[in-house]
Structures are given as structure tokens and as C-alpha cells.
Amino acid sequence: MDLGAEPPAFDPASEQERALAEENARLRRICGALIERVESAGMAGGAPYGAFEHAVLLAEQVRERTDSLHRTLEALSEANARLEEARAEAEAANHSKTRFLAAVSHDLLQPLNAARLFTSALEDQALPGEATRLVGHIGRSLKDVEALLGTLVDISRLDAGVLTPDVAAFPVAELLDVLAEEYRQMAAARGLAFRYVPSSAVVSSDLALLARVVRNFLTNAVRYTKRGRLLLGCRRRPDGLEILVADTGPGIDEAHQEAIFLEFRRAVTRPEEADRGLGLGLAIVDRIADMLDHPLGLVSRLGHGALFSIRVPYGRRREMPPAAEPTPGADRLAGARVWVLDDDPAILDGMAALLEGWGCRVRCASTPAALEALSRRERADLLLVDYHLAPGDPDGLCVADRLCRAHPGLGVVLITANHDGDLKQWARERGYDCLFKPVKPLRLRVLIANRLQAGGGQACN
Amino acid sequence: MSDASPFSPAAVSIRTAFSDNTDPRRAAAELASALAGPELGFVLFFCSADYPLSALGEALERAFAPVPLAGCTTAGEITPAGYGRGCIVAVGFDRGDFAIACARIADLEAFALPQAQRLVDGLLADCRRQAPPEDARPFALTLLDGLSSSEEQVLATLEAALGGIPSFGGSAGDDNRLSHTHVYAEGGFHDASAVVVMVTSRRPFEVFTTHHLRPRREKLVVTAVDRERRRVLELNAAPAAEEYARLVGRPVEALNAEVFARHPLAVRIGEAHYVRSIQRVDADGGLRFYCAVEKGIVLTAMQSAPMLEQLAGVLDGLERRLGAPALILGCDCFLRRLELEALGRVDAASRLLADARVVGFNTYGEQHQGMHINQTFTGVAIGSRG
Numbered sequence: 016m017d018l019g020a021e022p023p024a025f026d027p028a029s030e031q032e033r034a035l036a037e038e039n040a041r042l043r044r045i046c047g048a049l050i051e052r053v054e055s056a057g058m059a060g061g062a063p064y065g066a067f068e069h070a071v072l073l074a075e076q077v078r079e080r081t082d083s084l085h086r087t088l089e090a091l092s093e094a095n096a097r098l099e100e101a102r103a104e105a106e107a108a109n110h111s112k113t114r115f116l117a118a119v120s121h122d123l124l125q126p127l128n129a130a131r132l133f134t135s136a137l138e139d140q141a142l143p144g145e146a147t148r149l150v151g152h153i154g155r156s157l158k159d160v161e162a163l164l165g166t167l168v169d170i171s172r173l174d175a176g177v178l179t180p181d182v183a184a185f186p187v188a189e190l191l192d193v194l195a196e197e198y199r200q201m202a203a204a205r206g207l208a209f210r211y212v213p214s215s216a217v218v219s220s221d222l223a224l225l226a227r228v229v230r231n232f233l234t235n236a237v238r239y240t241k242r243g244r245l246l247l248g249c250r251r252r253p254d255g256l257e258i259l260v261a262d263t264g265p266g267i268d269e270a271h272q273e274a275i276f277l278e279f280r281r282a283v284t285r286p287e288e289a290d291r292g293l294g295l296g297l298a299i300v301d302r303i304a305d306m307l308d309h310p311l312g313l314v315s316r317l318g319h320g321a322l323f324s325i326r327v328p329y330g331r332r333r334e335m336p337p338a339a340e341p342t343p344g345a346d347r348l349a350g351a352r353v354w355v356l357d358d359d360p361a362i363l364d365g366m367a368a369l370l371e372g373w374g375c376r377v378r379c380a381s382t383p384a385a386l387e388a389l390s391r392r393e394r395a396d397l398l399l400v401d402y403h404l405a406p407g408d409p410d411g412l413c414v415a416d417r418l419c420r421a422h423p424g425l426g427v428v429l430i431t432a433n434h435d436g437d438l439k440q441w442a443r444e445r446g447y448d449c450l451f452k453p454v455k456p457l458r459l460r461v462l463i464a465n466r467l468q469a470g471g472g473q474a475c476n
Numbered sequence: 477m478s479d480a481s482p483f484s485p486a487a488v489s490i491r492t493a494f495s496d497n498t499d500p501r502r503a504a505a506e507l508a509s510a511l512a513g514p515e516l517g518f519v520l521f522f523c524s525a526d527y528p529l530s531a532l533g534e535a536l537e538r539a540f541a542p543v544p545l546a547g548c549t550t551a552g553e554i555t556p557a558g559y560g561r562g563c564i565v566a567v568g569f570d571r572g573d574f575a576i577a578c579a580r581i582a583d584l585e586a587f588a589l590p591q592a593q594r595l596v597d598g599l600l601a602d603c604r605r606q607a608p609p610e611d612a613r614p615f616a617l618t619l620l621d622g623l624s625s626s627e628e629q630v631l632a633t634l635e636a637a638l639g640g641i642p643s644f645g646g647s648a649g650d651d652n653r654l655s656h657t658h659v660y661a662e663g664g665f666h667d668a669s670a671v672v673v674m675v676t677s678r679r680p681f682e683v684f685t686t687h688h689l690r691p692r693r694e695k696l697v698v699t700a701v702d703r704e705r706r707r708v709l710e711l712n713a714a715p716a717a718e719e720y721a722r723l724v725g726r727p728v729e730a731l732n733a734e735v736f737a738r739h740p741l742a743v744r745i746g747e748a749h750y751v752r753s754i755q756r757v758d759a760d761g762g763l764r765f766y767c768a769v770e771k772g773i774v775l776t777a778m779q780s781a782p783m784l785e786q787l788a789g790v791l792d793g794l795e796r797r798l799g800a801p802a803l804i805l806g807c808d809c810f811l812r813r814l815e816l817e818a819l820g821r822v823d824a825a826s827r828l829l830a831d832a833r834v835v836g837f838n839t840y841g842e843q844h845q846g847m848h849i850n851q852t853f854t855g856v857a858i859g860s861r862g
Contacts, residue, residue: 041713048699048713052772063625063703063768066632070846071745073635077845 018046120168124432125359127164128453131157132365135456139372161453168434169227169299179436180221180307184330187218187249187256190226195247198233202245205237212248216256219330224303225258231300232260232323240264243320252326257312259324268317347464349374352394356386356414357401357430366399369456375463381405383414390418395425397466402431402438412441419445426466430454489515489570490803490858492835494555496563500527503564504535511568516540517606518576520617520673520805521547521660522554522837523564525650529658529665532564537663546578546671547660548619551649551810552838558826559813561651565835567803574677575612577602580661581670584626592637599674615683615856617673617805618645622657622840624668625706627848628768634672635846641674642683643846644854646807646839647766652733654755657840680798680859685844687852688786689740691749694723694777696741698769706765707758711775715761720754723777731757734818737811740851741775749776753811753841753850766841767848783812784821784828787853791832798859806836806855813838 022043027033055062134154142150195211202209218225229247236245243263250257304311304325315321353375355366363379370377378393380386383404398418402411415427427447431438434451442449448462493510495503511519519540523532529549536545553560569576577599581587596616603614616638620627627647635643648657658665696719700710711719721728724739733756742749752775753766794801806829816825834855842854 044699044710044713045697048697048772049774050772052770055772062770063628063706064770064773066628067750067768067848068745070628070632070635070848071748071750074845074847075746075748077640 018043018050116167120164121432123164124452126361127157127161129359129361129365131161131453132362132369132456136365136368136372139369180224181436181439182219182221182307184217184219185222187214187216187258187327190222190229191247191249191258194226194229194233198237198245198247201237205240206242207237207240208244210244210246210248212246214249214251214256216249216251217330218256218327220307220309220327224307225309225325225327228300228303228309228325229258229260231297232325235297235323236260236262236264236321240320250324255309255326255328257324257326259312259322261320261322263320266317266319266321267313267315272313272315347467348460351375351396351463351467353377353397353399353463354386354389354395354418355379355399356383356404356411357381357399358403358405358408359401362401369459373460373463383408386414387417390421394422397426397428397463399428399430402429402433412438412445412447415447416445428459428462428466489573491568491570492556492566492803493568494553494557494560494563494565494835496560498527498562500532500535503527504532504539507536507564507566508539511540511566513568513570515570515572516543516568517571517574518569518578519543519545519566520569521545521564521566522550522835523547524553524562525549525653525656525658526562527564533660533664544576544578545660545663546619546673548646548648548671548837549650549656549658549665550837551652551840552813554806554808554829554834554836554838556830556833556835558830559822565837567805567835569675571606573679574675575603575606576673576675577606578661578671578673580659580666581630581672582666584621584624584630584668584670587630587633587670589633589636592633595672596634596637596641596674599672603674603676612676612678613681614641614674614676615681616641616643616645617675617856618643618843619659619671619673620645620647620841620843621659621667621669622647622649622766623654624670625704627841627843630670631843631846631848638846642856643843644683644685644807644856645843646837646854647841647843647848649810649838649840652810677858679802681856682794682798683844683856684790684794685842685849685852685854686787686790687751688781688783689742689749689751689778689851690781691742691744692777692779696720696723696775696777698771698773698775701769701771702762703768703770706755706767706769707762708765708769709760709762711763716763717757717761720763728757728761733811734814737814737851738780738818740778740811742778743773744776749778750847750849751778751851753809766850780815783815784825788828790853791828794857795832798857800860801833801857802860804832804834804836804855804857806834806853807839807842808836808853809842809851810838810840811851812853 022039025036027036134150134157137150138154199209240262246261248259250259310326312324353370355363355377357363358381360381363381367377367379378389380389398415400411400415404411411429419425429442429447429449430452432452439449450459491511493507495506497503497506553563553565555563555565579595579599648659650657656667658667659669659671661671696711698708698711699713701708708716710716717728717731721731724735726735736754740751740753742751752769755764755766758764816822836855842849842852844854
């Protein structure tokens with residue numbers, strides 16, 4: 016059928032045929048119009064209807080794309096919601112783990128604290144030869160437990176992000192002198208030479224955290240060096256003071272060096288070495304260095320020893336009067352009047368034994384009310400107070416504040432297992448000293464001696 | 477008579493008013509007293525073509541200067557109280573919530589993409605100069621001379637320049653006289669022109685279009701046209717008016733706007749039907765349309781579904797998505813209003829529109845995303861929340 020051609024000539028014989036012929040002609044014209052339309056569709060050009068049709072198709076495309084975009088966005092936000100849920104769950108689990116660990120550590124620290132105090136008091140007694148040795152062993156074992164526990168607490172606190180650095184300027188010698196003294200003895204015990212080069216530089220850091228890092232370097236050096244010598248010293252760099260610990264130990268080959276640094280990134284890499292080898296200790300070192308933003312360094316060759324370093328920014332500090340001599344004589348403590356407030360009777364007993372061993376005159380109280388009653392009749396040079404007292408009682412800071420008002424010149428040492436930076440800050444603002452549990456006897460003794468020599472000079476607010 | 481309607485505390489930055497005073501100066505003064513405020517930044521108005529237009533223009537300029545105005549003549553107004561006729565309705569937008577710019581397309585024939593691009597860039601820059609809040613979004617309102625026969629090309633060109641900016645609008649009317657329609661911008665009324673108003677706001681808004689017509693079985697093929705004058709000469713290879721009259725079951729002499737409103741024709745593109753409204757029967761038996769026609773297009777006979785129920789559903793949807801709207805600017809085809817008048821439902825419609833806070837006008841054609849469409853209710857709903 017030729018749609019384009021005219022229909023063949025036709026002479027209708029009937030009315031019906033005439034109607035059909037007419038309809039045929041119309042259908043051919045309709046068909047022609049549709050063909051024309053179909054064939055001109057999609058043609059570019061300014062035909063007004065074409066512009067409308069084009070706009071409709073465009074709008075339809077835009078609508079479809081918008082729809083698919085919406086679907087994609089919805090899918091994304093759903094995925095996001097699921098991720099957020101998973102994250103919240105993980106965080107909650109982590110949080111409860113951290114809280115549990117903190118609680119367990121706290122509960123373990125209490126009895127350990129008491130045991131350390133008793134052992135220390137026992138060491139000061141005149142004991143038969145064998146007993147002295149055994150007491151020494153007990154003391155060292157307790158110290159190990161304490162170190163292990165401390166590491167666990169630190170890891171959990173670092174992971175939970177609750178540990179915030181308490182940065183201040185201090186002479187680096189304040190830190191290194193003490194460490195040098197401590198490790199000189201340890202090195203000597205293992206037949207190693209120990210050289211310490213003091214520095215007069217003032218640095219800006221968190222003293223306690225930085226101490227952990229350097230102590231870890233020194234512990235590793237002592238542990239792994241069979242013979243030769245150790246060096247503790249500093250190098251002045253343009254952008255900070257490099258505190259370094261060098262040894263003549265076995266060294267670490269270059270390939271392994273990288274592995275060690277990788278281990279810095281992980282927590283416990285080799286459980287059997289937890290706090291015994293590089294695994295856990297250096298993991299903490301790395302985290303602390305990260306947090307303080309102090310770069311770490313390691314230079315070593317196999318068989319030629321190792322040199323670990325940490326670079327600390329310089330600090331500025333007003334000249335302080337020369338500190339008291341580091342190891343105070345017992346005479347300064349002798350006769351000092353000390354009040355001890357703690358709600359744990361075992362701690363009270365242990366503390367009393369220790370302090371009395373140093374010649375102090377000790378009065379113990381287990382409640383603030385008892386101590387206040389006591390304070391109305393007597394005077395004291397120093398108050399040792401636990402921050403956490405029995406539920407219902409005011410905290411140690413409040414008690415100390417109240418006693419200081421009644422007894423100007425009273426020295427205060429706040430003792431707490433809570434490593435909260437705020438607490439330390441509050442204590443410092445009031446001019447109090449702050450000691451963390453477990454209380455180390457030597458540290459306590461130095462603190463008390465300094466306090467007494469200052470003559471209670473630090474005013475209480 | 478005037479009506480300042482700060483609908484709710486959150487919505488006072490949009491104020492609406494109307495006046496049915498036939499004196500241009502008094503009408504302008506009434507609007508000004510209702511809309512005036514220190515923050516008033518732009519006024520949009522729709523007025524009956526019965527007003528002496530040049531006097532009205534001067535009176536409005538005097539009453540509102542230096543605040544810019546845009547607007548057009550109508551085939552009926554939608555006031556804050558529902559449908560009106562022979563009056564003027566206005567909306568005042570405050571600067572704090574809205575940055576608004578406006579431009580006129582004076583030569584519709586010569587409006588090509590480069591001009592469109594310049595126009596849109598200029599409008600957006602103008603809005604930015606008014607320092608709208610950072611997260612403001614734009615929409616465009618177009619008002620076209622409804623008898624210019626160039627809506628399709630102008631809109632397609634403008635749409636290309638607008639890109640993703642939502643747009644809608646209406647063609648100006650003249651109370652069904654079909655002789656002179658005008659748009660207002662740059663301080664005066666103009667014919668053969670278009671006005672583009674760019675509105676940017678932080679408020680949520682939604683541009684929408686809807687109609688209540690459903691397809692029937694019958695199809696009509698356009699077999700002869702007079703393209704330039706939007707005339708269909710033949711349907712199904714028969715004189716157009718005759719064939720249409722056969723379809724609706726009326727004699728040709730009885731064909732009028734009311735019949736066209738009740739028995740519309742539409743083209744189907746994809747899944748959607750777009751009504752092509754008939755304007756009138758010409759003496760030669762052809763049908764004149766409100767929109768472009770082409771040989772070979774297939775027209776589908778349409779029938780009405782209940783209009784107000786359908787519209788109420790759409791308005792509910794808008795409120796669900798945006799919250800109670802502060803304002804709906806509506807371009808409502810005058811054929812819809814004719815249908816409502818024939819059915820005696822104008823009062824019910826007025827109540828529905830007033831409750832939904834619609835103001836606007838009855839058009840000779842609507843515009844949506846670059847499409848020139850007929851017999852729809854098209855507009856923008858602006859939410860109350862900032």
C-alpha cells in the first residue's frame with residue numbers, strides 16, 4: 016500500500032460505499048499528518064510545539080534524575096545510620112570496658128597501697144638476715160605488680176582518651192636527676208657503667224608522662240644490655256631538647272627497627288612480653304609521644320647498641336629558689352606532727368607505721384568529724400588526706416580547706432587514686448601537694464621533708 | 477477595603493493585602509498602608525484589566541517608591557479571602573527573609589540563549605548583592621503577556637538558562653475579553669513582554685503544579701494547523717470545530733469557554749497528559765488554542781474529576797511537607813474558575829484557597845519548569861519556618 020499516493024479513482028455505487036470512500040480519504044489524511052509528525056520529531060528548529068515537547072522531555076529527565084539521586088541519598092543516609100549505630104555500640108562497649116578496667120584497677124590499688132606501706136615499714140625494722148632478704152623480695156614483687164597495674168591503667172586511660180596532658184615548664188634536670196640516680200644503681204647492680212650528662216635546659220611538657228617515656232627507654236636499655244655502658248643525656252636542637260638514652264646492647268637491625276615502630280602503633284603485640292619487652296611499653300611510649308606531640312627517634316645498628324630519643328619543646332620558667340637537697344635527712348621529719356585522714360583502716364595502719372618509722376608524731380582519723388574534733392585540741396605541721404572519703408562525707412579537698420582556715424600554715428598532701436587532671440589542678444591552685452596511689456614511700460618522704468623545710472610557708476587559701 | 481494579614485508571628489515577613497476600590501490612587505494607598513514596613517523589600521501584585529492601567533501604575537509607584545514592584549493583569553484575582561474580580565491583590569516581601577530581583581524581557585521574539593543567560597546571571601547577582609543568608613535557595617516566577625503566542629520558545633530558552641532553579645508562572649489575563657493583557661515591571665505596564673522575578677529565601681518552599689483531569693478513550697489527530705496563530709484547522713481530517721462539537725455532543729454554535737473548560741483536550745507525553753486549552757471558535761470553523769499546536773499531534777479527550785477534592789489533597793500534601801505555609805502564590809487557569817462557576821462551587825473554592833493562604837490570579841496559561849501548560853493550578857508554597 017502506497018500511503019503517499021492518491022487513492023485510486025473509485026466510483027461509489029452505493030451510499031455505504033460512498034461513506035467508506037470518504038472515510039478512507041480521511042484516514043489517509045490522518046495517516047499523512049501522523050507520518051509528517053513522526054518524521055519531523057526530534058528535529059531541531061524553532062517550532063513552538065517542538066519547544067514545548069522538548070521542555071516536557073527535559074523536565075521528565077530532570078525528574079527521573081532527581082528521583083534516582085534521592086534514592087541514592089536515601090540509601091547513603093541509611094548506610095550512615097547503620098554505621099552510626101554500630102559506632103555507638105562499639106563506643107558503649109569500649110566505654111564500659113574502660114570503666115570496668117578503671118574500677119578494677121582502683122580496687123586493686125587500695126590493698127596494694129597498704130601492702131607497700133607495710134612492707135616499707137617492715138624494711139625499716141631490724142630483722143634477722145634471711146627475713147630482710149625475703150622482705151626485699153616481697154617489696155620488689157609488689158613493685159612489679161604495681162608497675163604492671165599502672166601500665167594497664169595507663170593503657171585503658173589512653174585508649175579512653177580521658178588522660179589529658181598537664182603541660183608546664185620545668186627544668187629538665189628536675190626529671191633526669193632523679194631518674195639518673197635510680198638507674199645508676201640498677202645499672203651498677205648489673206655491672207653496667209652509667210653516664211649521665213645533666214642539662215640546665217627548661218622544657219615544656221607533662222612531667223609525669225615524659226617521665227614514663229624516659230623511664231621506659233632506661234628500663235629497656237638496662238634489660239637488654241648485657242655488658243658495656245648506658246648514657247642518659249640531652250642534645251639541644253633548634254626546635255627542642257632531645258632527651259636521649261643510648262646503650263651498647265645488641266642493637267636492632269634496620270628491618271626490625273621498622274617493625275618496632277610499627278609495634279608502636281599497636282597495643283599488645285606479643286602477650287608474653289606484656290610490659291616485659293618492647294610490645295606494651297613502647298606502645299605506651301608511642302601513644303604518650305603522640306599525645307604530647309613530642310617526636311620519637313631511634314638510631315641503631317645490629318651489634319652496635321641503640322639510641323632512643325624524644326624531642327621536647329623548650330619552656331620558659333621564672334628562676335626558682337634552689338630546691339632542697341633531694342634526699343632529706345631523717346632529722347627533718349623527726350618530731351613532725353602529721354594528721355592522716357583515710358576511711359580505710361588498713362591504709363591508716365600502714366601509713367602510721369611508715370611515718371612513725373621516720374620519727375613523725377602521727378594522729379590518724381577515719382572520718383572528717385573525728386579529725387575535726389582532734390584539730391580543736393591539737394595542732395599539726397602536715398595533713399595527709401585521701402580525696403575519696405566514705406560516702407556521705409565531704410571530699411578530702413573540702414576537709415583540707417576547712418582545716419587550713421582553722422590552722423594557717425598547715426601543709427596538705429592530697430592522696431588519690433583518681434588521675435583526674437582537674438583534681439591535680441585544684442590541689443595546685445590551693446597550694447597543696449598531690450600524690451597518686453599507690454603512694455611510693457620515698458616520694459612521700461621527699462615531699463614531706465620539702466614541705467616541712469618550707470616551714471609550712473605555702474599559704475593555704 | 478484592605479486586609480493586612482500577618483498570618484502568624486513567623487510569617488510577618490510576608491504580608492498580603494487587597495483592595496476593590498476602583499479608584500487607582502485610593503486602591504494604591506490602601507495597599508501601601510497594609511503592606512508598608514521598614515523592611516518591605518518587594519511588592520508583587522495582580523490586578524483586574526478594568527483598572528485604568530497607566531493611572532494605576534503611577535499611583536502604585538508613588539505609593540511604594542522606592543520599593544520595586546512587579547505584576548500583571550488577570551482573568552480574576554485570588555485574594556486572601558478567596559476568588560475576587562475587578563480588584564487588586566498584592567504581596568509584600570520583607571528584606572530579612574527574601575532577596576528578590578526582577579527583570580523584563582521586552583522583545584520576546586529576539587529572546588535567545590545569550591540574552592537569557594545574561595538575564596539570569598544578572599538576577600542572581602542582584603539577589604546576592606542584597607546579601608541573602610548563606611543557605612538561601614532561589615526560585616523563579618515568570619509573568620507573560622497571555623496573548624503574545626510566544627510562551628513556548630521564551631520559556632524553553634529561559635529554562636535552559638535557569639538550569640536547576642525551580643520555576644513557575646502564569647500568563648496575564650484580561651477578564652476573558654482576549655484583547656489586551658499586560659505585565660508590570662520597571663515602573664509601568666507593558667504588552668508583548670515577560671517579567672522574570674527571582675526570589676531567594678532560607679525558608680522552605682516547593683514549586684508545584686496539579687490538575688484534576690483524567691483521559692477518556694477518544695483521540696483526535698490534528699491534520700491541519702495555522703502554527704503562527706495557534707489555530708487547529710482540522711481534527712481527524714474534518715473541520716476542527718465540527719469534529720470537536722461532535723465529540724462533546726453540542727452544536728458548533730453552542731461552543732463557548734464553559735464547554736471548553738468542561739471538555740478539554742490534552743496531548744500525552746510519556747505517562748502524563750498536558751491539557752491544550754481551546755480559546756475560541758474562529759469564523760472559518762477552526763479552533764484557536766492558548767498554546768502551541770502542531771500538525772500530527774494526537775489530542776486525547778479529557779474529563780473532570782472532582783476539582784476541589786483533588787486540590788485539597790494537593791494542598792494537604794504541601795502542608796505535610798513544609799508545615800503550614802506562610803503563603804502559596806497560585807496561578808490558577810481561568811478555565812478552572814469557569815468550571816467552578818458553572819458548578820456553583822466558587823464559594824467552596826474560595827474557602828479552600830483562603831484557608832490554604834493562597835493568593836494569586838486566574839491565568840490564560842501556566843508555566844512550570846519551562847513548560848507552557850493549561851488548565852492547571854500551578855504555584856509555589858512558602859513555609860513558615862526560616
